[in-house]
Amino acid sequence: MERRERADAARNRQAILRAAEELLRRHPPEQVSVERVATAAGVGKGTVFHRFGSRTGLMRELMAERARELEQAVAEGPPPLGPGAEPEARLVAFLARVAELGARNGNLMAAHEHAVLTAKGERREDNPIYVSWHRHVSGLIAEGRPDVDAEEIAHMLLGTLHMEPIASQLRAGEHERLAAGFADLVKGLFRGAGG
Template identity: 75%
Template sequence: MERRERADAARNRQAILRAAEELLRGNPPEQVSVERVAAAAGVGKGTVFHRFGSRVGLMQELMAERARALEEEVRQGPPPLGPGAPPAERLVAFLDAALVMATRNAGLIAAHEHARLTNRNGSRLENPIYLFWHGHVSALIAEARPDVDAGLIAHVLLGTLHTEPISTLLRAGESPRVAAVLADLVHGLLRS
C-alpha cells in the first residue's frame, strides 16, 4: 500500500527544511517567504508547496522535527520529565523544557504564528504538537487537582510561551525569570 518517497524527493525535502532553518536563524520571520526558502534550497517554489502543502505546513514540519525528542522524553524518559515523579514536579519540569525549546526556536514559532494568522488557516488546536503539549499539561493538572478546570489552565500556561512580550524576554535571555513565574503559578494553583 505504502509507496516510499522517491529518493530525489527526500533529498529536496531535507534541503528545504535546512534552508528554512538557516533563513529563520538570520532573518526576522516575516521576511522568510516561501519563495526565498525555495531559492535558498535551490528548488522551485512549486516543489515546496508540493512537499509541505502550505507555508504553515512547512513551519509545522520544522517544529515537529524539534519537538520529537522532547515528546519521547516525556513519554518514556526518566523522571521528573518522564513518568514516575509527582505531577507538580513533572509539570514544572515540562514547562522548563518547553521554555528552553521556545527560547531556542523563537523565530520559528513567530513565523508559524505569522503564517497561521495570514491566511484563514487553522486554530492552534490543529497543530499536533500543541495538542500533545496541551494534553500532557492538562492531564498532570487534573491528576494533582481533579477539581479545577485543567484544560483551560493548560491553555493559559502554554499560551505564555507564544505571547509576544514574553517571547521577547525569552530571546533576551530572561527565561529564568519566566520559568520562576510559571513555577510560582503552578505551585499557587496546585496547593489545595
C-alpha cells in the same frame, strides 16, 4: 528508479527544512518566504509547495521536528520530565523545557505562530503540537488537582507563550525567567490542593 526518487525527495525535504531553519536564524520571520527558502535550498518553489503545501505547512513541519524530541522525553525519558515523577514536578519540568525550546527557536515559533494565525480556517487550538502539549499539561493538572478546570488552566499556561512580552523574551533567548515564573505558578496551583 523509485528508490532514487524517494532518496531525492528525502534529500529535498531535509534541504528545505535546513534552509528554512538557517533563514530563520538570520532574518525576522516575516522575511522568510517560500521563495527565499526554495532559493536557499536549491529547489524550485513548486517543490516546497508540493512537499509542504504552504508556508504554514513548512513552518508546522519544522516546528514538529523540534517538538518530537520533547514528546519522546515526556513519553519515555527519565523523570521528572518523563514518567515516574509526581504531576507537579513533571509539569514544572515540561514547562521549563517548553520555555527552553522557545528560546532556542524563537524566530521559528514566531514564524509558526504567524503562519498558523494567517492561514484561512486555522486556529492555534487545532495545531497538533498545541493539542499534544495541552493534553499533557491538562492531564498533569487533572491528576494533581482534580478539583479545578484543568483544561482551562492548561490553555492559560500555554497561552502565555504567545503573549508579546513573553515571545520577545524567548526570541532574545531568555527562558530562565519564564521557567521560574511557570514553576511558581505550578507550585501555587498544586499547593492549593485540598485547601
